[in-house]
Amino acid sequence: MLIDIEAVRIGLQAIWANKLRSSLTIIGVFFGVLSVITIITLMQAMMDGIEEQLSALGPSTFMVNKFGIITSREDYMDALKRKDLTVEDMGAVEEGCLDCEYVAARCYRFGSVKRKSEKLRNVPILGSTANFIDVIDFQVEHGRFFTEMEYQHKRQVAFVGPTIVEELFPGVIDPLGKTIKISGKKYKITGIAKKRGSMMGNNQDNFLVIPLTTQIKYFGKPRHNLALAIKAKNVETVTNTQDQVRSILRARRGVDYYDDDDFSILTAESIMAFVESITLMTRVVIGGIASISMVVGGIVIMNIMMVSVSERTREIGIRKSIGAMRKNIITQFLYEALILTLLGGLLGTSAGIGLAAILGEMMSIDVSVTFLSVAIGMSISLLVGLFFGIYPAVKAAQLDPIEALRYE
Amino acid sequence: MSLIQVDNLWKTYDMGNEQVNALQSVTLKIEKGEYVAIMGPSGSGKSTLMNLIGCLDTPSQGVYMLNGNDVASMDDNELARIRNKEIGFVFQTFNLLPRATSLHNVELPLIYNGTSREGRREKAEKALGKVGLSDRMMHQPNELSGGQRQRVAIARALVNDPSIILADEPTGNLDTNTGDEIMGLIQELNRQGNTVIVVTHEYEIAKKARRIIFLRDGKIEKEEYKQVG
Numbered sequence: 001m002l003i004d005i006e007a008v009r010i011g012l013q014a015i016w017a018n019k020l021r022s023s024l025t026i027i028g029v030f031f032g033v034l035s036v037i038t039i040i041t042l043m044q045a046m047m048d049g050i051e052e053q054l055s056a057l058g059p060s061t062f063m064v065n066k067f068g069i070i071t072s073r074e075d076y077m078d079a080l081k082r083k084d085l086t087v088e089d090m091g092a093v094e095e096g097c098l099d100c101e102y103v104a105a106r107c108y109r110f111g112s113v114k115r116k117s118e119k120l121r122n123v124p125i126l127g128s129t130a131n132f133i134d135v136i137d138f139q140v141e142h143g144r145f146f147t148e149m150e151y152q153h154k155r156q157v158a159f160v161g162p163t164i165v166e167e168l169f170p171g172v173i174d175p176l177g178k179t180i181k182i183s184g185k186k187y188k189i190t191g192i193a194k195k196r197g198s199m200m201g202n203n204q205d206n207f208l209v210i211p212l213t214t215q216i217k218y219f220g221k222p223r224h225n226l227a228l229a230i231k232a233k234n235v236e237t238v239t240n241t242q243d244q245v246r247s248i249l250r251a252r253r254g255v256d257y258y259d260d261d262d263f264s265i266l267t268a269e270s271i272m273a274f275v276e277s278i279t280l281m282t283r284v285v286i287g288g289i290a291s292i293s294m295v296v297g298g299i300v301i302m303n304i305m306m307v308s309v310s311e312r313t314r315e316i317g318i319r320k321s322i323g324a325m326r327k328n329i330i331t332q333f334l335y336e337a338l339i340l341t342l343l344g345g346l347l348g349t350s351a352g353i354g355l356a357a358i359l360g361e362m363m364s365i366d367v368s369v370t371f372l373s374v375a376i377g378m379s380i381s382l383l384v385g386l387f388f389g390i391y392p393a394v395k396a397a398q399l400d401p402i403e404a405l406r407y408e
Numbered sequence: 409m410s411l412i413q414v415d416n417l418w419k420t421y422d423m424g425n426e427q428v429n430a431l432q433s434v435t436l437k438i439e440k441g442e443y444v445a446i447m448g449p450s451g452s453g454k455s456t457l458m459n460l461i462g463c464l465d466t467p468s469q470g471v472y473m474l475n476g477n478d479v480a481s482m483d484d485n486e487l488a489r490i491r492n493k494e495i496g497f498v499f500q501t502f503n504l505l506p507r508a509t510s511l512h513n514v515e516l517p518l519i520y521n522g523t524s525r526e527g528r529r530e531k532a533e534k535a536l537g538k539v540g541l542s543d544r545m546m547h548q549p550n551e552l553s554g555g556q557r558q559r560v561a562i563a564r565a566l567v568n569d570p571s572i573i574l575a576d577e578p579t580g581n582l583d584t585n586t587g588d589e590i591m592g593l594i595q596e597l598n599r600q601g602n603t604v605i606v607v608t609h610e611y612e613i614a615k616k617a618r619r620i621i622f623l624r625d626g627k628i629e630k631e632e633y634k635q636v637g
C-alpha cells in the first residue's frame with residue numbers, strides 16, 4: 001500500500017512537471033467523455049420523458065385503433081384497407097367485455113378556436129366519451145370534465161388545456177362558464193386541465209376535449225382516427241381483458257379465423273418498446289461515434305505516455321538500479337495515466353451533464369443528473385486509462401537497467 | 409565462503425558481424441570487509457565487471473556466487489531485491505533523480521523495500537549525516553555541487569546497509585580536491601566495515617586500496633596486494 005501512495009505521488013509530480021503534455025491528455029479524455037455523457041444523459045432524459053407521457057396510459061389501460069404502430073409504407077397501405085373503428089364497435093365492447101371497467105372512445109380533429117378578437121388555429125380538438133377522463137390520466141385544475149348527460153345531449157361544452165386559457169383569456173384567472181367559439185360554434189368551458197408543460201418542443205397543454213357526439217354533429221363521422229381507450233378491472237389479468245376485446249371486435253368485424261386482427265391493441269409497454277426499438281439504431285450509431293472519440297483519446301494518451309516513458313528512461317534506469325521491481329515501474333506509469341484520465345473523465349462528466357442540461361433546456365426535455373451517467377463517465381475513463389496506459393507502463397518496466405542508465 | 413566468487417566469467421556483445429568480448433574468463437574472489445580497486449585502460453571491461461557484480465547485468469557465461477547464492481538462477485524480482493538490499497552502487501554520473509530532494513533520493517531504495525515512512529526518514533537522515541550533508545537534505549541536485557551530489561549518491565548507496573559498495577569511477581566527474589574528499593569518505597566507509605570495490609584509472613587513488621586488480625582487454629592482467637598500516 002505504501003508503494004501505491006508513492007506511485008500516486010510520483011504520478012502527480014510527473015503530471016505537474018509536464019503541464020502541457022498533461023493538459024493534452026486531459027483534453028483528449030475530456031472531449032471523449034463529454035460526448036458520451038451528453039448523449040447518454042440526453043437520450044435517457046428523452047426516454048424518461050416519453051415514458052412519463054405514456055404513463056398517462058396506466059398499466060391496466062390499453063388503446064385499440066386502426067393503424068397501430070406503422071413502420072413502413074407497406075404497413076400503412078395494409079392498415080389503410082382495414083375497416084374504420086366505429087362508435088358501434090365501442091358499444092359492442094362495452095356490452096360484451098366483462099373484465100373491462102371503462103370503455104371510452106376518442107377522435108382527433110383540428111380546428112380553430114376563437115374568443116372575441118383572439119384566435120388560435122390548428123388546435124387539436126378531441127371528441128370523447130364522458131368516461132374518457134376515467135381512463136386517461138388528465139389532471140383537472142379547475143371545474144370538471146363534461147358529464148354523461150352532456151355527452152348524450154350533444155351539448156356544446158369543452159374541457160380545455162391551460163394554453164387555450166392563457167391565449168384566449170389573458171389575465172383572466174377563472175374562465176369557467178365562459179364561452180369560446182370552436183370552428184364557428186359556441187361552447188361553454190366546463191373545466192381546465194392541469195399544466196403539463198412541454199415535451200421535446202411539443203406543447204402538451206394546447207388541446208380541447210368536447211363530447212364525441214357533439215364532434216360528430218358538427219365535424220362529421222369519425223374515420224380513421226377513432227380509437228378506443230379501455231381500462232381493465234384488474235391489472236394482473238389485463239392480457240385476458242385484451243383477448244376478450246379482441247374476440248368481440250373480430251366477431252363484430254367479421255375477421256376470418258386465420259386472418260390477423262384488422263385493428264391494433266396498444267399498451268404503454270408496447271409503445272415504449274417500439275420507441276426503444278426505433279431509437280436503438282440511433283443510440284448504437286451515436287454510441288459508436290462516442291466510442292471512436294474515446295479510442296482517439298486513448299491513443300493520444302498512449303502516445304503521450306510513450307513520450308513520457310522515453311523521456312524518463314534514465315529515471316527508470318536509476319529506479320531499477322536501486323531495486324525497483326517491474327511491478328513498481330508499471331504501477332508508477334499506470335497511476336500517472338489513471339490520474340490523468342480520471343481527471344479528464346471527471347471534468348468531461350461534469351461538463352457533459354452541464355451540456356446535456358443546456359441542450360435539454362433548448363429542447364424542453366427534463367435532464368437530471370443520474371448516478372448511471374456519472375458511473376459510466378468515470379468507468380469509461382478508468383478503462384481507457386488502464387487499457388491505453390498499460391502498454392507504455394509495461395514497456396517502461398521492461399527496460400534494461402544498464403541501457404536505461406546510459407540513455408541521454 | 410567468500411562474499412563474491414566469480415568463476416570463468418564471460419561477457420560477449422554480439423555486434424552483428426563481430427563479437428566483442430568485454431570480459432574473458434574472469435575468475436576472482438572478494439572477501440567480506442575488503443577494499444578492492446579495479447584499474448585498467450578505457451574499454452578494458454571495468455564497468456562491465458562492476459555491472460555484473462552489481463546484478464545490473466547478466467554474464468554470457470560463467471558463474472557468479474554472491475553470499476553463496478548463484479545469481480544466474482535468480483529471476484527479475486530477486487535480482488531487484490539483491491540490488492536493493494545487498495548492493496550500494498555509486499556511479500560516475502551520480503544518477504540522482506533531478507527533481508527530488510537529497511532526502512527523497514536517499515529514501516528511494518527504502519521505498520522499494522517497504523520501509524515505513526518514519527523508518528525511511530530516520531535512516532535517510534542518518535545516512536546523509538554520515539556523508540556530512542545534514543544541512544542539505546531539502547536541496548535538489550541542481551542546487552548542490554558535484555562533490556555534494558556524489559555524497560548524496562553515497563548516502564543512497566549506504567542507506568540499506570548493503571553487503572558491498574560498488575563505485576564505478578566515483579571521482580571521474582569531480583576536480584582533484586573534491587575527488588580526494590570523496591575517496592577519503594569511501595575509505596572511511598571501508599574502515600567502518602563495509603566491503604568496497606572502486607573502479608578508477610588513477611593509480612594515486614587505487615593505491616589507497618589493499619588490493620588492486622588490473623584489467624586489460626577484458627582479462628585480469630595482474631593483482632597487487634599490499635600491507636597498509
Ligand SMILES: Nc1ncnc2c1ncn2[C@@H]1O[C@H](COP(=O)(O)OP(=O)(O)O)[C@@H](O)[C@H]1O
Nearest residue numbers: 421428429430449450451452453454455456457
Ligand atoms: N552495450 C554494449 N554493446 C557493445 N559493446 C559494449 C557494450 N558495453 C560495453 N561494450 C564494450 O565492452 C568493452 C568494455 O567496456 P566497459 O566495461 O565499459 O569498459 P571500461 O569501463 O573499462 O571503460 C568495450 O570495448 C566496450 O566497447
Ligand SMILES: [Mg+2]
Nearest residue numbers: 454455456576
Ligand atoms: Mg567504465
